[in-house]
Amino acid sequence: MKAMNLNGTKGRRELKHEMTQMECYLLRNKLKHYMEVDPHANRDGKYLIRSVYFDNFENKVLNQKKEGYYERDKFRVRLYDFNISYLNLEKKSKRNNLTFKQKCRITAEEYEQIRFGDISWMEHDSRSLIQELYHQMNLFQLKPVTVVDYEREVFIYKHGNVRITFDSSIRTSFRNNDVLNPDLAMIDTNPDIVVLEVKFDEYLPSMIKHLLQVSNLRAGAYSKYQICRMYG
Numbered sequence: 001m002k003a004m005n006l007n008g009t010k011g012r013r014e015l016k017h018e019m020t021q022m023e024c025y026l027l028r029n030k031l032k033h034y035m036e037v038d039p040h041a042n043r044d045g046k047y048l049i050r051s052v053y054f055d056n057f058e059n060k061v062l063n064q065k066k067e068g069y070y071e072r073d074k075f076r077v078r079l080y081d082f083n084i085s086y087l088n089l090e091k092k093s094k095r096n097n098l099t100f101k102q103k104c105r106i107t108a109e110e111y112e113q114i115r116f117g118d119i120s121w122m123e124h125d126s127r128s129l130i131q132e133l134y135h136q137m138n139l140f141q142l143k144p145v146t147v148v149d150y151e152r153e154v155f156i157y158k159h160g161n162v163r164i165t166f167d168s169s170i171r172t173s174f175r176n177n178d179v180l181n182p183d184l185a186m187i188d189t190n191p192d193i194v195v196l197e198v199k200f201d202e203y204l205p206s207m208i209k210h211l212l213q214v215s216n217l218r219a220g221a222y223s224k225y226q227i228c229r230m231y232g
Contacts, residue, residue: 011098012161015198016223024166024194030211031155031164038154042081046153049167051078052179053225054133054142061142062229070096074225075133075142077111077179084108084180089129099199104129108180115144115177147173148228149186160205167195172228189227 005011019027037045054075055061064072074092090103104127113121114133122134136142149171155164170193171186178184198204198212 006093006095006100007102009100009102010201011095011100012199012201013097013204014099017196017198019194019196020192021168021194024168024196027196027212028153028155028166034207034211035155035157035162035164038156041154046151048081048149049078049152050080050082050147050149050179051076051224052144052147052177054136055145056141056143059229060140062226065223065226070094073136075136076225077106077144079179082182087111089127089133091129091132102129106130111144111180117143144177144179146175146225146228147177147179147184147186148224150224157205157208160203160208161201162204162208163199164208165197165199167197167224168193170195170224170227189230193227195224195227 038047041047053061061072061074065074072094076090076092078088078090079086085108087106087108088103089106090101093100093102113119114137119134119137122130122137125131125134133142149169150167151169153166153168156162157164169191170189172189173184173186176184198208200208
């Protein structure tokens with residue numbers, strides 16, 4: 001099936017598995033012989049990701065995720081390695097078995113306005129994603145709810161545009177949305193859990209399929225946001 005487009009973005013397939021640190025270690029040692037390490041990563045091959053996720057008082061986004069809705073959207077603001085000068089607003093959408101992602105730059109000052117409910121400026125902003133978030137915040141009372149931190153290690157295989165990520169050291173702020181605060185108190189979730197994500201276009205090359213045949217992988221629809229909300 002050919003990947004369809006949503007608002008000009010191409011759909012990708014995404015598989016998720018939960019694994020232990022030991023399973024991660026074994027699989028990583030296989031992959032590094034066949035795949036490239038993400039060139040944007042630090043010397044240890046990892047980088048830190050911090051996101052704040054939007055939801056409402058009825059936990060609309062969390063519940064749609066748990067119930068496996070075929071069509072759902074999720075907004076977040078994300079930064080890398082605590083660099084608050086480079087923030088993105090992202091919208092991740094699920095349509096059947098395809099995942100779509102849109103993003104735009106946002107400033108720290110703009111996020112703080114959103115955090116404190118000053119959103120009138122968003123209605124006629126030149127960035128369509130800012131406008132869309134404004135309407136979602138008005139319609140469903142979405143607001144930034146929970147900060148999620150984790151370490152990400154990425155492997156890339158250019159044939160089929162395959163990207164494999166290991167997300168570990170997942171931590172939660174419970175219901176504190178002060179994402180720009182480097183001293184924000186964060187609580188560990190299960191330290192032995194690693195979330196493996198496999199993202200690709202129309203097909204997953206047979207060699208990668210073979211490498212991923214690791215025992216005891218638990219397939220599932222876990223997201224880091226869902227894991228963190230389980231702890232608060």
